[in-house]
Amino acid sequence: MTTREQQRPVGQLLREWRDRRRISQLDLSISAEISARHLSFLETGRSRPSRDMVLRLGEQLEVPLRERNHLLLAAGYAPVYSESGLSDPDMTAVREAVRLLLAGHEPYPAAVVDGGWNLVDANAGIGLLTRRVAPWLLEGAPNVLRATLHPEGMAPHIVNLGEWRSHLLGRLRRQVAQSADPVLSELLAELRGYPCDQAVPEVEVPGPGDIVIPLRIREGDDELAFFSTVATFGTPLDVTVAELMIESFYPADATTAEYLRSL
Incomplete structure (x- = not known):
């Protein structure tokens, strides 16, 4: 992922992943156990997601681990999934x-x-x-x-x-x-x-x-x-x-x- 893509707002990235999975805001909010209003605020940038919320939404959207790290970076958090070399x-x-x-x-x-x-x-x-x-x-x-x-x-x-x-x-x-x-x-x-x-x-x-x-x-x-x-x-x-x-x-x-x- 390029530097420009990493700097994009986390809400925009979450919305793109939701669109890619063809899941409505309502369905995602239900599976993630949050309100549709809160999810809308996260996607539009009116609210900043917590670290746990980013991880929860990434899990529900089946975002690959590499891309979950990118979501965390976009939200201002450190990555949580390591990327080890096979020789480690x-x-x-x-x-x-x-x-x-x-x-x-x-x-x-x-x-x-x-x-x-x-x-x-x-x-x-x-x-x-x-x-x-x-x-x-x-x-x-x-x-x-x-x-x-x-x-x-x-x-x-x-x-x-x-x-x-x-x-x-x-x-x-x-x-x-x-x-x-x-x-x-x-x-x-x-x-x-x-x-x-x-x-x-x-x-x-x-x-x-x-x-x-x-x-x-x-x-x-x-x-x-x-x-x-x-x-x-x-x-x-x-x-x-x-x-x-x-x-x-x-x-x-x-x-x-x-x-x-x-x-």
Whole structure:
């Protein structure tokens, strides 16, 4: 968030979050157990919210922890949610849990990404998906969406690129709507500009027999198919922990399962 955005009145920010969630003043006041009149005064700046009130409204509006800190700053209070680095001593238990999940999922691919879709960690199985990605796309903390959809990334080797692209862009679009993160908005615009020689469905509609959207990739003469699950920490009180996502891939057919067992 820019300095200018941080200096905007907290009432204006609260109103924007309420509008984004499509909640009326009356409904929010009821869920937050305050009067609609008081909420109106807070949004217009006629009243200054207490620290606890900012936190209560942020909770009711399901504002991400990072943005709750911004609300507190706008109201003149110090942030309450820490943003630790994964290498910090306090994050030892989190690191160990992540490594346990990644190692236990082998030989199937699994990766951990942060809130911006940058790779944090991965197991050895992820190499099956990234082996043909241009090295420059994997430097530093690579962005997994960029590495997947870029023409020099996985895209040329994804059999159902249009379908998978639609799925990923849909996930990112929903995340942008949920978080209002300008960095994610820029990433979405960038990814939309990448070429795709397949039709990209606007709505995910299942085909005959489909129960999940598979990722289908070419591997020599074979076609491998995966579906994925996403795990997050259930009770985060730290911005970093709240934004971590662990995506685990599973074989979607017998051919893929046998191929992975043979590695």
